[in-house]
Amino acid sequence: MNATHHLAGRVEEASLNGWPALRDVFFDGWLIRLADGYTRRTNSVNLLFPGMLPLDRKIRYCEAVYAAQGLPTIFCISSSADPALDRLLDERGYNPAEDESCVLLMDFAETPPQSVPGAVLEEVLPGELWLASLAQLHGQNDHARRTHRRILENLAVPAVFAAAPLDDGSPAALAYGAVHDGIVCVNSVVTHPDFRRQGQARKAVAAVLSWAQELRGATGACLSVVAENAPARALYESMGFTREMYRYHYRRRSAPT
Numbered sequence: 001m002n003a004t005h006h007l008a009g010r011v012e013e014a015s016l017n018g019w020p021a022l023r024d025v026f027f028d029g030w031l032i033r034l035a036d037g038y039t040r041r042t043n044s045v046n047l048l049f050p051g052m053l054p055l056d057r058k059i060r061y062c063e064a065v066y067a068a069q070g071l072p073t074i075f076c077i078s079s080s081a082d083p084a085l086d087r088l089l090d091e092r093g094y095n096p097a098e099d100e101s102c103v104l105l106m107d108f109a110e111t112p113p114q115s116v117p118g119a120v121l122e123e124v125l126p127g128e129l130w131l132a133s134l135a136q137l138h139g140q141n142d143h144a145r146r147t148h149r150r151i152l153e154n155l156a157v158p159a160v161f162a163a164a165p166l167d168d169g170s171p172a173a174l175a176y177g178a179v180h181d182g183i184v185c186v187n188s189v190v191t192h193p194d195f196r197r198q199g200q201a202r203k204a205v206a207a208v209l210s211w212a213q214e215l216r217g218a219t220g221a222c223l224s225v226v227a228e229n230a231p232a233r234a235l236y237e238s239m240g241f242t243r244e245m246y247r248y249h250y251r252r253r254s255a256p257t
Contacts, residue, residue: 018185111240119207184212
């Protein structure tokens with residue numbers, strides 16, 4: 001295994017541990033994630049390693065697992081996956097690829113985190129204001145909000161929750177990060193529409209990065225961003241997320257009726 005492949009594996013582990021599912025099923029090198037249908041990342045099949053069984057058999061097994069939960073079958077397919085999988089999903093009537101995304105890496109040795117004063121940090125679990133603000137900014141319904149809370153409660157690695165507050169204490173932007181094997185995975189970056197392009201997201205993310213380096217010994221950070229989201233990519237690149245580790249997309253099959 002070369003150094004780049006090893007690093008990509010560490011980044012993938014940090015991403016999975018930083019946004020855990022509620023339940024997992026392992027099957028011949030594939031990780032089937034389940035979280036009551038909330039977000040594709042926690043309700044999709046992730047390909048950890050090739051395994052030995054025929055692809056068609058493995059696909060059918062995954063479909064049976066999701067059908068038993070009343071959920072659509074979704075595959076998260078990285079740029080290093082066997083192209084035969086996409087072809088088989090085409091044959092089985094899966095929708096075209098959704099939301100090609102980039103997984104970006106920031107090396108703290110090359111770009112040390114720059115702390116921006118004023119952010120509010122909460123460790124272990126977020127408070128009610130952080131959760132309520134996230135729910136409002138994402139337009140979450142009650143089910144989504146409850147599931148999101150359960151996912152965060154399921155974190156088994158050190159985590160911090162950052163808010164860039166306004167004068168009245170309400171958050172203008174939010175972010176959180178979770179550290180695994182020296183890499184902090186940044187998630188849930190969101191900014192209030194009235195305060196975009198004012199440095200609020202940068203402040204929240206910078207606080208997460210500084211915390212991870214100073215208090216948890218992290219040497220780098222990762223995050224994922226939709227490839228076509230130019231403003232977000234520009235922000236992250238300016239902060240030091242300059243290395244693209246890999247890409248992924250989703251393939252979805254409708255839920256059973």
